Amino acid sequence: MLNFDIQFPTRIHFGRGKIEELAREVLTYGKKVLLVYGGGSIKRSGLYEQLLNIFKESGITPIELPGVQSNPRISSVRQGVKLCREYEVELVLAVGGGSTIDCAKIIAAGTGYEGDAWDFFTRRARITQALPLGCILTLAATGSEMNGNAVISNEETEEKLGTGSPLLIPRFSILDPEYSFSVPPEQTAAGTVDIMSHVFEQYFSPTPGTFIQDRLAEAMLKTCIHYGPIALAKPDNYEARANLMWTGSLALNGLLGAGKRTDWATHDIEHEISAIYDVTHGLGLAILTPYWMYYVLDEKTAPRLADYARYVWGIEGSEDLAVARVGIEKTTEFFRSLHLAGSLKEIGVEAERLEEMAAKATAWGALGSFKKLEYLDVLTILQNAYKGNTAFSA
Template identity: 50%
Template sequence: MENFLYDIPTKVYFGEGQIAHLPEAIKEYGSRVLLCYGSGSIKKIGLYDEIIRLCKDHQIELFELCDIEPNPRVTSVNEGVRLCREHKIDVVLAVGGGSTIDCAKVIASSVDYEGDAWDIVLDKKKIKNVLPIIAVLTLSATGSEMDHGAVISNLETHDKIGVGHPDMAPRYAFEDPTYTYSVSPYQTAAGTADIMSHIMECYFQSTPGTYLVDRFAEALLKTCIHYGPIAWKEPENYEARANLMWASSWAINGLLKYGKSQSWTVHPMEHELSAYYDITHGVGLAILTPNWMSYILKEETLDKFVEYGINVWNIDKNLPKKEIAEKSILATREFFNSLGIASTLKEVGIGEEKLALMAEKAAASLSNAYVPLNKDDVLTIFQNSLV
């Protein structure tokens, strides 16, 4: 296990009705707030009206940035920055899923930067100051409510890039599982796959001596495997929604990476798919993950897949190691399929025409991955994912 500094700074109000504490959280930092949200689902569930009422009752002034995209775009970030400057915003309040929260994070990080916000995405060293961020979560998926990273898309350059800064972690997160009752089966499935992918990116690493965090990871994976299908079938099952929501936060808030080297693999590959085709992130991850697993299964990785198969999927430990590993990969694919997620890139409208270009761009960050991959490796994984 490697040395580390433990730092998970976000304060979380978890459970039904905790939104009542929102005004006091905001008032710690000011009273002029940029409210960021997406397509309007927060209005359908009554959350928007509740926030408006709470803020009005506590003399908090709201300004709004709406229609933030599922893969948030730098154009939305720049508009948010403009509003922050114009209205002298004290706090950026993100109400929604990871896309909204990610957009809010980069808005808050760009207000004191004179150039385009995309400069900050490309170079986090340009971040000098970050406005306080508060997140109200309505979708269990990215875990952005409790980490310090964000992913932003630039449609002009076909880039989808992550950026992180310690001060981008929300000061407060409000997690009420009832806000996810209206999430569709499709998005519930995609969110579950996203959570699991975050966990697996940390789990499949080669750092020795990480027994404790690996057991944490397996518990989180088993939570998703148990509760994902329940939430998919019973959208208003509080227990299922609550466990998925908390798993979402702990999958990526830093816990699983402590003591480990870190270099993610499937996310950089999927970011290229989303950048060029604007597909649902979790769906892309679910399509790629089993094919990536099959591609990297070799003598050096066999024991890790055996561990994964026995501890996560309860595969008989007395079977030959290779069989356990292969069964674990098949179980992963079958689980995603059981949630109605596509198995192939062709099913989501992706053909062969841009695979080589996307593979070359993705491979630029994969030289230090769990199993290092070059552009030819990534291209093969993409091709294996077509059908």
């Protein structure tokens, strides 16, 4: 186990009706709020109107930034920054899933920064201050509601990059599983895979001696595998939505990665895809993950991949490589059972752009830590995932 420093400062209000905490939380920071949200779903669900009523009753003035898209754009961030400055906003309130929250984070950081917020992603500037941020989560997936990370796309440069700072950790997050009842099936499936992928990126690590972190990771994977299909079949099953929502937050709040080197190669590769094609992040991960697993499997990585197969999928057997392979097959089957596509070709990715993606993904160096991936490794994974033709996915 490696040394680490960690803190989980977000106040979590979890459960049915927890919106009742909103006014008190907001008023801790001020009365002028930037309300960041996506499309019309919060209007259809009635949440939007509920928020306006709460604001009215509590003397809170919302300034609205609607229309934040999935794979949120730097242009939305710039709009938000402008509004925050113009109206002297005191709190940024994100209502939605990870895209909305990530956008809100960079608005919070960008408001007091004199340059352009894209500088935080190109490493031209560091985040040294941010407006306080609150979240109302409507989709279990990214865990952004409990961490200081954000991923933003730049539509002009076709880049999708991440940044992070403890200053971006939400002060509070309201997690009402009922808000996720209306999440459509593909998003429910993609969200489940996104959570699992966050666990994988931290579980598959070269650091030895991290027994507690690894068993916690397996607990979260089992939860996704148990409840993903239930949430898909019964969208208003509270138990399933609640377990997925809380697991989503725990999977990326720092707990699983504390004390170990983490990987993130699959995420880095996926970002190159969704930077160009605007693919749902979790769908891209669902396609790539089994091909990444299959590619990195060797004598050295087999024990950990076999642990995964044994402890998460209950695969028996003493030969690590063989057990690991069954675990990868199970993973593939599971993603397919969620009705997610199995190849990049199926979702419209073009073969002639794979080299460009592999080059961009490795532009700053090799990816991953569980197994280091250079340009050719990444290209091979992309090509395999494009064709969808490995033995285990037949």
